[in-house]
Amino acid sequence: MQTPLSSLDRKILLLLQHNADLSAAEIAEKVELSQSPCWRRIHRMQEDGVIERKVALLNPKKLGLGMTVFVNIKLSAHGRNNLAEFEAAIVGYAEVLECHTMAGESDYLLKVVAKDIDHYERFLRDHLLQRPHVQEAHSHIAMSEVKRTTELPLD
Amino acid sequence: MQTPLSSLDRKILLLLQHNADLSAAEIAEKVELSQSPCWRRIHRMQEDGVIERKVALLNPKKLGLGMTVFVNIKLSAHGRNNLAEFEAAIVGYAEVLECHTMAGESDYLLKVVAKDIDHYERFLRDHLLQRPHVQEAHSHIAMSEVKRTTELPLD
DNA sequence: TGTGAAAAGGCGCAAAC
C-alpha cells in the first residue's frame, strides 16, 4: 500500500509542508529532478495519504483570536463508559483545535482558541462544562507563542 | 492597514483554510461572487497577512511519527533572566511543533512529536534537559487523537 | 465595490524515448 519514502521524497515533503504554492516544476528544480517524476511522486504521496491535504494557514491574531488555552479534562468514572458521546461533541466545537486522549491524571487535553477571556469563559461554562460526565476541567492559559508550525520533522 | 473582514471574506477564508487547492474561480462560485472581486479579496487578505501561507499537511502516522508529547518546562530563577537563549534553541528543534509561554506553574508548554518512546527519550535527555537553566520537565504522553485541525473558528 | 471578457503563460498530465 505505501511505498517507503526515499530521501528525494522527503526533500519534496519538506518543501511542500513549508509552502504548498510551489508547483511541481519549482519543486523539481529545487530537488534537482525533472518535472514529470517529481509530479508523479507528489501525486503518489497524495494517494497514499502521506500528504493529507493543502490548507491555508490564517493568522489568529489578525482574526481577533488572541487567546490559546490548554484544558485538561477528567471524566467521571461513569462517563468513561461512553467516550464516544463526549468525543463527538468535542469534534463539533470549532473553538477546539486539538483533542488528545492522555495517559495519566487527565483523560483529555484540549487546545482551545478564543477571542479573549470572556469568550473563553463562555465557551467553558456554557459548552464544555455542560457536557455530562465532565468531572474536572483545568485551564492553562498560553501567554505568548514562541513557536508554532505544522511542519513535521522528517530527519 | 487592515480592512475589517466582511462576511464574504469569512466565507472565503473558511473554504481556503479547509482546502487550499481551490482556485479563485471555484471559490467565487461557492460564495456566489464573480471571479475578479473574489481574487482581489483573496489577494488582499494575503497582503494583509490574514492568510499567512499555504502548506501541505502531512500524516504523522504514515511518516512513523506515532507519538505526541506535551512537555511542561520550568526554568530556574536564574534562567528566567535569559529567556531568549532558551527560546532560540526551542525554535531550532524540528521535533518541537509548538512552544507557548504559560501563565501558572510552568514557564513553557511544548508540543513534541517523535517516532516512539525511545526517540522521545533521547530527545528529552540529550537535548531538552541539556539546556542550561531547565529545572523541571514534565512529559504528558498523548495516546490517541480525537481532533486535529488547523482551521480557526470564524464565528 | 461588482461584472464580464480576454491575454498570456503556466501547469497538469500523458506519451515516447
Add this chain to the structure above:
DNA sequence: GTTTGCGCCTTTTCACA
C-alpha cells in the same frame, strides 16, 4: 528517470457599471 508537447485552466489585468 528524461524530454517533449498539448490543451486546459488560472492567474492577472483591462474597461465598464
